[in-house]
Amino acid sequence: MxxxxxxxxxxxxxxxxxxxxxxxxxxxxxxxxxxxxxxxxxxxxxxxxxxxxxxxxxxxxxxxxxxxxxxxxxxxxxxxxxxxxxxxxxxxxxxxxxxxxxxxxxxxxxxxxxxxxxxxxxxxxxxxxxxxxxxxxxxxxxxxxxxxxxxxxxxxxxxxxxxxxxxxxxxxxxxxxxxxxxxxxxxxxxxxxxxxxxxxxxxxxxxxxxxxxxxxxxxxxxxxxxxxxxxxxxxxxxxxxxxxxxxxxxxxxxxxxxxxxxxxxxxxxxxxxxxxxxxxxxxxxxxxxxxxxxxSIDYNDNTLHLSSSNESNLTCGNSKICNDRNFTSKKVFKSLHRFSHSVCHNGGANVYVFGGFGFGSNDANKHKRLSNLINFDTETNSANECFVDGHIECRMHCQLTALTDKFLFVSGGRSSPTNAISSVLLRKLDDINFRVEQYLNSFEPPPTWRHTVTPLNSHILIQIGGKIVKEHYFHIFDLLSNSWQTDIRSSSEYFKRHSHSCVAVEENVVVITGGLNSDDNNFVDETCYLVDLRSNHFSRLKNMIKIYSHTSHFHDNKLYILGGISKFGSNNKLLTYDLRNECFIETLNFDIENDIMLHNHSSVLMNGKIYSIGGGGNCFSFGTHINDSILEVKLK
The missing domain is CATH 3.40.50.150 (Vaccinia Virus protein VP39)
Structure with a gap:
């Protein structure tokens, strides 16, 4: 020493x-x-x-x-x-x-x-x-x-x-x-x-x-x-x-x-x-x-009582620990080294990556907030920066969603914790060229971040939760009318959360998991809901963990929860939840040499595989960590 x-x-x-x-x-x-x-x-x-x-x-x-x-x-x-x-x-x-x-x-x-x-x-x-x-x-x-x-x-x-x-x-x-x-x-x-x-x-x-x-x-x-x-x-x-x-x-x-x-x-x-x-x-x-x-010579069990927790670390019931699932970690271009960004799948093997905090280009050596759109080919492991005709601001914690094969929707985000940014609709001209489109009506939800945007079908998106939202937590975007709508569900307490995840399991049925309460930033009390948007019926799912800053995907009647932060800390694993029986059935730990932090990441499900891109954050006074590899997990 x-x-x-x-x-x-x-x-x-x-x-x-x-x-x-x-x-x-x-x-x-x-x-x-x-x-x-x-x-x-x-x-x-x-x-x-x-x-x-x-x-x-x-x-x-x-x-x-x-x-x-x-x-x-x-x-x-x-x-x-x-x-x-x-x-x-x-x-x-x-x-x-x-x-x-x-x-x-x-x-x-x-x-x-x-x-x-x-x-x-x-x-x-x-x-x-x-x-x-x-x-x-x-x-x-x-x-x-x-x-x-x-x-x-x-x-x-x-x-x-x-x-x-x-x-x-x-x-x-x-x-x-x-x-x-x-x-x-x-x-x-x-x-x-x-x-x-x-x-x-x-x-x-x-x-x-x-x-x-x-x-x-x-x-x-x-x-x-x-x-x-x-x-x-x-x-x-x-x-x-x-x-x-x-x-x-x-x-x-x-x-x-x-x-x-x-x-x-x-x-x-x-x-x-x-x-x-x-x-x-x-x-x-x-x-x-x-x-x-x-x-103490006069010791008894009542001499010391510290309010500590007897809870064990993150466990998911009797879920099987699985280490044989096929997963790989691949180094990627520097332009994909970012966190608090968003990704979406738009057909084939291509993934679009937008926003966040990172390097921005392959020759960059300084971190910054990003506004560039990247086309990443998962088969060739190649990345190309797209050209956008029109202004689009740098932002973190936004949501990128594909609507049909002709539009990308950039929802919300922030340039700083005091400045939320409005959404942008991008018309796809070809794989790497886009143009900013205008809304046809004047109504738009108040800008927010740490929210979710989930496609219900080829032209309908739902936006749930987010930061600095005061009244309305649920909004609908219809591409056919190029407009936003809100209804009685917008004030529901079930949607009053941020840093959660939402995935469609049927055309008008979604599962909302985890998150923090929008008022006090504590873990939400009711962690997981199956929501039928046609009947506005909420069904609480049992045996779900408290978690946030994760991503989730639905495949073969199972919910896959990737990464996040639990009330015990880091959750660098993939959890498999059986929706029929409402229980966890499998846990996959990522014991890999690379220091991968599975929070502030973004992921997509394509052809039976989950691709996790980016992630990380400012590690106190120990420096900034940004994942330099993508994680590819093959589902059964």
Whole structure:
């Protein structure tokens, strides 16, 4: 481990905390003293660091009362200044501790808040007083760390009845054996006292093909700070039992966001910045967790209760795990490297691809929002850019649909989360030449995105749901009259969702699956419906999972659900649902070498095969990932 490079993670972390603080996610006046020149971070990063800050605060409030805190790898944390009800001992690399000491001593407010009246106690102990101690030491040297702690007055028995060990993204940079040894020695220092361990760190997904985990690990390797301890929930539980803790509870940030934070607090956060990266936020949350473990001579099962979930990861009843289905992954032209786009089949082996965020052309080297239309031949694996006569705006999260063999319909989309874009009808002149057509009437649904557009026959489309839709969630487009219509169904609560999927199973019968509620962006309560549009009858389908940002296809009386984000995180698999018996019957995991992220993708069903093109997103502060391969799955 390169200690200098690991120390830079402190600089990144405190800068991101300062960014979210200045946007009023939290109120921490001390952060500005450590980051005088704050660079604004993206809403996704601000949310991530808000959740990290909030989770640690919540754990300290609930499990560290009346105790002395030993903070491992504390960095520039502002805990010594904002919390007065704890005694605090901070330990970090000597270089980091020295920098923190310099900032504290050069600022009267920080110095007073830390009750600094004893500086430079020894070469390793930079501050020590009645409530605060700052130590410079390498956590890998557990013997030195424990020797230094042995002489600290704050840890004398008459001063300290309980100990809290705090680890905020620090021990993950140590080998598991090193951190286990450190924690074991710390427990041995306090054999007759209550010890609570609180950790906020990365947690490896139970899914073997979770691309987000792989991308995160590669990021830390690239910056020279590889994750040395990155393990699953089960291994974390077993690990702390072996170390000597009597009870260990884990709550991932998905559960923390949904169950711990109040509705009012989430509404406040949603109102701070415009946000439209739900997939990436949920993937981040599924890969970070709060762990609380306890060791006490007076231990009983009621000593620790963390509101964690006993649910297992995404399971689909007794569905068969299938790994022998014929699927391939093929590298494709750079012009197809995009996400939040849309695709459609328009006869033969051709697929049209439009919009999204990506490279745009084969020689491009910069990501951007796209407005180009690509004709992709699945047989030859070749791609050609089309010419469109007329203006068509760059957009993401639109819907591209073929009407007969003469028209393509581009529905909605957005250029930014505050700017939805109107639909466009394209007349096909030949395979690569199109012309923008005008509507014959003035009515058009309000622009939206993250909606679905589903063909019922050769000339009728239905549009369901979407973002920023306030009243009408259902609209009909008739190519014969070249006009939009709406009716009584438009206000139905069943259609009040976004990031769902909709597929026709008969001419006037569709199946709607998953999605997020248009009001609060939580998973919809009623996940799946079979809708007969002739009688306006809704039939709830049983045993359906909660999921969004997926695609679905109907074939041989089965519903195929590809990818998406579940309430457990990534769903990089193909699920087969039997419509007759209303149950999942098969799960296909994509264990492939390429890091394929099956969200923000788009797919088509052609000749008994599903083709998935593009997908990915902004992976927090770890970089942007865009799939560079198409996935081809042959159905039975």
């Amino acid at each position: 390169n200690s200098n490079l690991v120390q830079t993670t402190n600089d990144c972390s405190i800068a991101s905390k300062a960014s979210m603080n200045r946007k009023a996610y939290v109120s921490d006046p001390y952060l500005d003293y450590f980051v005088p020149k704050c660079r604004r971070r993206s809403p996704l990063i601000n949310r991530g660091y808000y959740l990290r800050y909030k989770a640690v605060e919540w754990a300290l409030n609930n499990f560290a009362n009346c105790s002395t805190i030993i903070s491992l790898g504390s960095g520039f944390d502002t805990l010594p200044f904002r919390r007065k009800n704890f005694n605090l001992i901070e330990i970090d690399f000597m270089e980091v501790a020295n920098k923190k000491a310099e900032i504290i001593t050069s600022n009267n407010l920080l110095s007073q808040s830390a009750n600094n009246h004893n500086h430079s106690v020894s070469s390793n102990i930079l501050f020590e007083n009645d409530c605060y101690c700052l130590i410079g030491a390498d956590l890998r040297d557990s013997s030195t760390v424990c020797d230094l702690l042995n002489g600290i007055r704050l840890l004398e028995h008459n001063q300290c009845k309980a100990i809290t060990i705090l680890n905020e993204c620090s021990l993950c940079y140590l080998q598991e054996e090193e951190s286990n040894l450190l924690l074991s020695k710390l427990l041995n220092l306090f054999p007759d006292r209550l010890v609570v361990y609180i950790s906020y760190e990365m947690m490896k997904s139970d899914e073997s093909n979770d691309a987000f985990s792989q991308i995160m690990m590669k990021h830390f390797e690239t910056i020279g700070s590889p994750l040395k301890t990155f393990i699953t929930r089960e291994r974390i539980m077993n690990r702390f039992t072996k170390i000597g803790f009597q009870n260990t509870q884990i709550i991932d940030m998905l559960k923390f966001w949904s169950s711990i934070l109040s509705k009012e607090e989430k509404q406040r956060i949603n109102g701070i910045e415009v946000f439209d990266e739900y997939e990436e936020f949920d993937l981040l949350c599924s890969n970070y967790a709060l762990t609380v473990a306890i060791k």
